[in-house]
Amino acid sequence: MIKVSNLYHSYTKDGNYAVKDVSFEVQKGEIFGFLGPSGAGKSTTQNILIGLLALQKGSILIDNVDIAKTKKELFNRIGVSFEHPNVYKKLTGVENLQFHADMYSVKTEDPMKLLEMVGLGEASNKRAEGYSKGMLQRLVFARSMINNPKIWFLDEPTSGLDPGTAATIKDIIKDKKNNGTTIFLTTHNMQIADELCDRVAFINEGEINLIDSPRNLKLQYGEKLIKITQRIDEQVVEKRFSLLSEEEKRELKDILDKDLFETMHSQEATLEEIFIKVTGRRLI
Amino acid sequence: MARIISLIKREFKITIRNYYLFIILAVALILVAVIRFVIPAEMNFEKTLFLTSSPQAEKLLSDTNYNVMKENGNFLQNREDIVVAMEDDYNSIGLALSEKNGEVHIELITQGYENEEIINLAIVDIQYYLGNINVSDDYDVNVLFEGTSLAEVPDNLSVVPLPIMLESALMGLFLIAVMLTLEKDHKTIKAYVTTPGRVHEMLIAKVITMLFYAFISASVIVGLTIGLKGNWAQMLILVGLTSLWSSSLGIVIANMCKSLTSAMMPLVIVSLVLAAPVMSYFAPMFAPNYLRALPTYSLMLGLREALFIESSNALFIQALNYSLVLTVIFMLLMVITSKYAVKNS
Numbered sequence: 220m221i222k223v224s225n226l227y228h229s230y231t232k233d234g235n236y237a238v239k240d241v242s243f244e245v246q247k248g249e250i251f252g253f254l255g256p257s258g259a260g261k262s263t264t265q266n267i268l269i270g271l272l273a274l275q276k277g278s279i280l281i282d283n284v285d286i287a288k289t290k291k292e293l294f295n296r297i298g299v300s301f302e303h304p305n306v307y308k309k310l311t312g313v314e315n316l317q318f319h320a321d322m323y324s325v326k327t328e329d330p331m332k333l334l335e336m337v338g339l340g341e342a343s344n345k346r347a348e349g350y351s352k353g354m355l356q357r358l359v360f361a362r363s364m365i366n367n368p369k370i371w372f373l374d375e376p377t378s379g380l381d382p383g384t385a386a387t388i389k390d391i392i393k394d395k396k397n398n399g400t401t402i403f404l405t406t407h408n409m410q411i412a413d414e415l416c417d418r419v420a421f422i423n424e425g426e427i428n429l430i431d432s433p434r435n436l437k438l439q440y441g442e443k444l445i446k447i448t449q450r451i452d453e454q455v456v457e458k459r460f461s462l463l464s465e466e467e468k469r470e471l472k473d474i475l476d477k478d479l480f481e482t483m484h485s486q487e488a489t490l491e492e493i494f495i496k497v498t499g500r501r502l503i
Numbered sequence: 504m505a506r507i508i509s510l511i512k513r514e515f516k517i518t519i520r521n522y523y524l525f526i527i528l529a530v531a532l533i534l535v536a537v538i539r540f541v542i543p544a545e546m547n548f549e550k551t552l553f554l555t556s557s558p559q560a561e562k563l564l565s566d567t568n569y570n571v572m573k574e575n576g577n578f579l580q581n582r583e584d585i586v587v588a589m590e591d592d593y594n595s596i597g598l599a600l601s602e603k604n605g606e607v608h609i610e611l612i613t614q615g616y617e618n619e620e621i622i623n624l625a626i627v628d629i630q631y632y633l634g635n636i637n638v639s640d641d642y643d644v645n646v647l648f649e650g651t652s653l654a655e656v657p658d659n660l661s662v663v664p665l666p667i668m669l670e671s672a673l674m675g676l677f678l679i680a681v682m683l684t685l686e687k688d689h690k691t692i693k694a695y696v697t698t699p700g701r702v703h704e705m706l707i708a709k710v711i712t713m714l715f716y717a718f719i720s721a722s723v724i725v726g727l728t729i730g731l732k733g734n735w736a737q738m739l740i741l742v743g744l745t746s747l748w749s750s751s752l753g754i755v756i757a758n759m760c761k762s763l764t765s766a767m768m769p770l771v772i773v774s775l776v777l778a779a780p781v782m783s784y785f786a787p788m789f790a791p792n793y794l795r796a797l798p799t800y801s802l803m804l805g806l807r808e809a810l811f812i813e814s815s816n817a818l819f820i821q822a823l824n825y826s827l828v829l830t831v832i833f834m835l836l837m838v839i840t841s842k843y844a845v846k847n848s
Contacts (some may be wrong), residue, residue, distance in 0.1 A: 269697050291699045300699040307513070309520040321509035322698035346520075360693070413533035 220401040221245040221268070221296040224322055226277035228263050237256035237263045239425040241277070250392070250402040252416035254409065254494065260425040261405045262374075268403065269299050269372055272351070274363030281370060295325045298368030302375040312339050312358055315347060333361040336391060338384060352379050362389060364395075371395060374405045389415060409490035419490065423498040433490055443487040445471060446489060448478045449479055506700055510708030514682070518712060522721075523678055527670060531720045534666035535727045539659065551595040552576040553585045559602035564633065572632040585612060594786075596625055608634065661839060664806035666724050668799050671717035673740045673774050676753040679713050684755035684766045704840045708836075710750045716720075717746035726808065731808035737819050741805050744826035749777075749797075751833035758840035801825045 226241040229234060240258045245251040246415045255261045266272040268279060279286045284293050293425055298367045316330035337357040342350065363371065363491050371501040376392065392415055407410055414435045416439050420430040429478055431439070431450065443462040450457055460471040488496075518524060554576045556564070576598070579585050584598040589612060611625060683706075686692040721742040725733070756773065760766035780800030783791075787822030790829060794800055805822025808815060 271693060271696065291701060294697060294699045299694070301690070301694060303690050303693075305694045307517060307691055308689065310513070314516065318513050319698065320696075322695070322700040324505055325698060338634045358710060361695075366698075433616065 220247045220249075220282060220381075221251075221335065221403060222278075222280040222338075223264075223268070224278045225265065225266065226274075226279065228272065228275050232275075237425050238267075240423075241427050243427065243430055245401055245403060245418055247401050248396060248399045249417045250404055250415050252404065252412040252419035253405045253422060254377070254407065254412055254419050254490070255422035259422045259469055261407075261422055263425075264422070265372060265374065265403070265405050269297065269486060270294070284319055286297075289435065292324070295366060296336050297362040297367045298366060298370070299372045300360045300363035300374060300376055302378055303358055304352065306355060306358050306362070308345045309346060309411070311344050311346050312331060312361075313343040314359060316362055319362050324394050325366055327365050328367055330361075330365070333364055336363045336364075338387065341398070352382065357384065369400060371400050371402045372405070373402060376404070376406075377408070377411055380393050386454070405465060409494065413490050421494055421497055428497050436493050437487055437492065440488060443486055444488075446484045446486050447471075447474065447480040448482045450481055455481070507704050507708055507711075508699070509625075511711055514708050514712040518678075518682070518716075523717065526724065527674060527716050527720050528777070529675070531666065531670060534669070536809045537566055539728060552598060553579055553588045553595055553598070554598040555579045555585055556600035557582055557602060560600040560607050563605075564600070567634040568632045572629075582610075582612075589614065591692055597736075598625075598629060600666070608668055622671055651729040660728060661783075662809060663724060663728050663809065664803040665784065667721045667738075667742060667806055668745070668781075668803050669778070671745045672749040672799055672802065673777060674720075675713040675717055675746050676749040676756075676777075677770055677774060678716075678753070678768055679709050679750040680753035680757040680770050681763060682709055683754055684739045684760060684763040686761055686809060692736075703838055706754055706837060707840055709754070710747060711751040714743060714746045715744050716774050729810055732817075736811070737809035737816070738806060741802060741809065741822055741826060743818070744823070744830050745798075745802055748826060748829035749839040751830070754837045755833060755840050758837070798825050 222236065222243050222244045225249060226238055227236050228238040229236045241260070241264055243251070246255070253261050253264065263272065265327060267274055268281065268286070270289070274287050281289075281293065282296055286293070299493065307318070310318065312334055313330045316333060318325035320330060331340065331343060334340050337360055339354060339357055339361065347355060350358065356376075360373075360376055363373070377388050380388060388413070392402060392404075404412065416433060418430060418432050421428045421435070429436070445460045447460070448457050450456075461468040462468060475483075515566065524812055552575075555578065556569070556573075561569070577588070579588060582597075582599045585599060589597050595614070599610040599612065601608045601610070609626075609629060611622065611629075613622060669737045683692075688696075692702075692705075696702060718739060720740065725735070725738060752773065753770070756769050760769065777797065777799045780794045780797045780803065783794045784803045791813055801818075801822045802825075804818045808818040
């Protein structure tokens with residue numbers, strides 16, 4: 220559905236690349252997470268994919284269409300949800316969606332249906348300037364579904380949302396995936412990526428370090444840990460023991476035998492920890 | 504086409520909700536009030552007199568106050584010197600006296616913008632100095648610059664082209680640049696370009712919206728001051744073309760700037776330059792070539808001719824040609840620079 224080969228991009232056009240030799244493929248109906256810290260090259264790659272930046276070097280096929288020769292009609296099949304709440308503040312929620320719907324030459328969704336899906340039904344006739352940050356985020360998200368896209372680009376779709384609303388948004392994303400939508404998810408939120416993505420790519424300093432499923436990454440890079448809490452001299456102390464270390468396993472057994480703990484949890488490595496291990500950078 | 508109609512509908516909703524239409528109408532009504540109630544119907548200007556006389560005429564004038572006139576005025580050797588001097592000093596009038604059939608023949612040389620009252624006043628003044636000598640009845644009034652006459656136009660109504668120019672050219676230029684830079688600041692332009700909608704369609708919708716507002720404001724101003732007199736078709740053609748080139752220019756400026764803040768300085772400079780010919784329009788004595796070369800000067804003269812002077816259309820044609828050329832140039836520049844609209848967002 221999306222095929223990117225040897226993509227390079229330089230803002231200064233002097234060989235100083237923001238994106239270097241990036242290649243990946245996204246299959247139909249897959250949620251592909253593009254993960255990395257700020258400045259890693261996530262936005263540059265996504266902006267080239269959605270036509271906001273010119274393709275300088277490399278090739279990109281979207282739905283078998285070469286974007287270097289693309290016609291604007293390709294955008295009938297694409298939806299983009301931005302992190303920035305870039306809506307017309309003087310228009311109401313429903314007017315924003317209706318205006319966007321008018322831009323497409325394919326059958327579009329009912330704006331009210333989409334607004335109700337994201338919990339903005341009651342605010343549909345209120346001007347966007349009166350919306351909270353979370354409401355604006357949901358409006359942008361709803362707008363990206365207006366043309367029922369086959370390929371959906373999501374940039375931090377749950378950013379700024381309360382847990383309940385974030386859960387609704389995640390359910391919608393899963394639902395779309397189940398209906399065959401291909402989803403390109405850009406985020407630095409590893410929990411969301413872990414929960415939603417079939418595969419993730421780690422991008423750092425413009426280069427992709429690895430691509431795999433979250434499960435495979437955890438198996439490959441994770442370390443099985445047991446976390447216990449003890450009360451020592453009225454202080455709660457937390458300790459972690461790796462099950463790969465014989466010495467730590469013996470120490471843990473001793474604590475368990477003597478019942479010297481208050482709580483005990485098994486723990487696997489998070490995607491964030493794996494990212495740090497692979498790239499040497501934190502996801503800031 | 505459906506997309507452009509939808510874009511225009513959006514522009515109207517946004518501009519009305521941003522009170523742009525009300526601002527345009529309020530400014531138009533304030534300017535109407537100023538024209539009707541503040542600016543006096545008559546204004547006077549002190550002028551420089553250049554004069555010359557043939558030796559034969561001077562003989563006939565020996566018993567008159569002509570010598571006083573000669574001392575007070577700027578006496579030059581011949582008529583050609585007067586024309587040269589008047590071309591340099593737009594606030595001047597020329598007088599050439601010669602002998603014709605034993606009588607003094609008067610030739611009054613005017614700049615072209617003087618109204619009949621100023622000309623009559625000058626003749627009365629001349630006759631006072633010349634006293635009771637025989638003066639030929641068929642005195643000539645020759646115009647130096649044809650087509651700038653204010654004849655028959657009351658001073659307050661002669662102001663009308665100014666607010667039309669201000670609203671169709673300057674306000675359109677400013678508003679459209681603000682609209683576009685706000686789209687960049689709010690990043691709504693990014694959302695738009697990820698749809699099948701083209702950037703040039705969005706820009707055309709903005710230009711059409713400004714065109715509509717220009718027609719509305721010009722109609723209010725002319726309707727409430729002059730009424731249905733004058734050539735409305737010519738007036739609307741000039742207003743329409745001016746709105747087209749000025750809003751295209753506004754878009755070119757906005758395209759080249761990253762934000763509203765960075766667009767402000769070039770907008771203010773361009774607006775000041777375009778407004779500068781107002782001085783020459785109201786004080787024709789100060790009309791250097793660099794001000795007369797600006798399109799807004801030509802526009803105001805063209806509008807004045809369209810609204811007040813039925814007998815001629817030379818200035819209208821001049822303004823029309825100028826506006827057409829500018830419309831083509833700025834619309835092309837608008838299309839060429841439109842890719843920067845996205846890049847700079």
